Amino acid sequence: LQHPCRSAGARFLLLVFALLAGVGAAPAGADPDPSFLLEKISVAGNRRPASARIVVSESLLKEGRSYAEDDLRAAIRRIKRLPFIIEADFALKKGTARGRYELVVSVEETRPIFADLRSLHELHESSIVSVLPSTPRRIDFGGDSLLGFREFVGSTGLVFATVGSSHGLAQAGYTRYDLFGDGSFASLALAYDPNRHTFTPTLSAGAPLTVNQSLRATVSGQKFVQRSGPFRSDSANRSAELDWLYNTTDDPLFPTQGNEAEADLVDLSSNFSANFTGMANRFSEHVDTFTLSGRHHQRLTALQSWSFGLTGATYRYAAGASAPSLLLTSRPSFGAQASLEVGHGLDIWPGEPARRRGNLRLETTASYVVASTARGLRQPGVDNPVYQLALRANLVYRNPWAVVRLGVSYSGKVMR
């Protein structure tokens, strides 16, 4: 005799299987897989014609071609990842002949003046492990609080200028979209540090490989000279970075679904020389880093999502020093770092209030980091490798004018 509940369970699974089969074959409306011949793509809600051109180019959609809804979904997500777009929607209208459509892309842009305000209260038992060299990720967006201006110029250009709260770092630049074809960009920025009187030029360029993959290259350099009587010091830093990026997330700031993956190759070199009455001492460092990272975002409930990320990196460090009668070079040494991060996001204002007042989201993350420092960079008395747990909570608000982050973080070594 079959257990009644087991039998019911089996029947239930059969029913679910029927539903599954149906979902697999479920058509959109009466058409099993509708596709639309786009005769025209127009943009509504943009402030300048340049932004419309950039939006259409970024979508990678072409007039005269047919697209399924999946293609349109990928396109709308690409558009939403543009740094000046807050929201985007698609609608189809009748074209000039039966079966042809006009795609209307409605966008909401950020305002010309924008602020990125950050406040992080740190409760560190030990500082967060970061042995990896870093290069600026987005040259029009600093790591500290800043006030910025952004305006479209020409057919596909964008000028920007920012002033940061940290050391008064100022940055100005120009981004040209579509320089190497649809969805590509090239950006030149110049940052000025008023304390050290240094200029840092940065050139960055990117191009899509497929709808969800792109390649980006960034080079930057910095030269700093200090004089004090007979003493003169020169330092020069150069960095070059090549990134492969894969991104299917639905939002650049508040991703709630989709995947991100990135592979970065970074080359950093710095040279320092101190000259005192004709006697020069030189010191040089060279770091090559390879980083692989991936993150998955998924909705838990209507207002909540979670993410899981893994990062692995390895680097090679080499240093050399020379004095008038001495030449020292260290053998290259290697370091590595791996981290695992779990995050949770909660939308505090759902639905219509979010549209009216902006998004407010509480984000919490827990990460576990294992870092092994290269021999040439180790300091006496400091553990190696280091095992560390870091917890962060951030309240993030976004509207067309500003992004505000208020956060608290804790990190501590994990005893083993």
Added chain:
Amino acid sequence: MRVRRTAAALLAVWLGTGTAQAASPGVDPPAVELQERILVVSTLPGVLARPEVRPHLSTGLTTTFLLLVNAVDGQGHRAKGGGKIDIRYEPWDEVFLVSALGVDGKLRRETLASFERLVAWWKGVRLPVFSADPLNPGSSWKVVVHLSVIPFSQSEQREAQRWLSDSIGRPVKGDGNPGGRTEPLSGALDALLATSIKRQSLVGYDWTLVYPPERRR
């Protein structure tokens, strides 16, 4: 045991933060009835004309309505199921193309010439959502109905399918414990609903009904 119960309660509250929407004031609840031991949802609530839904229906792209139904009888036996309705406005023919799918796997397709006819069809559609075999017909059932509206840009057919596939392979707890809590597909179907719902465009409705099966048969 107490710790586990507390943890489970905390988790439920935590997860519930996102789903606990008001019991949809101003929207009449759907009707449920038994038909050959299958629970059928009918007289779907009049949400199509609501300002948070209507704009999605005229984009020319597919809007999906997902129905998730949970029921529990007086002895704690549970059943769960759902259905799905796709609606797309075709600008050239100026018609609404609709399809409805219940757990019977039968696809109901219609072409409707106006929004008024769409509303009438919506009211009349009958969607089988689950087999009522696990439930005791001798007691009243508490039936919770959740309706989610998923606009085109957030719909994830493949994601939904994957979740269902995963859940079929998942062992059903409580097989040997008819009175205990069972959770066939609970997380999976919740996620099926949730994976595609966009933060700003999210529209969800909840109703709790009491259904007395003996008196209705």
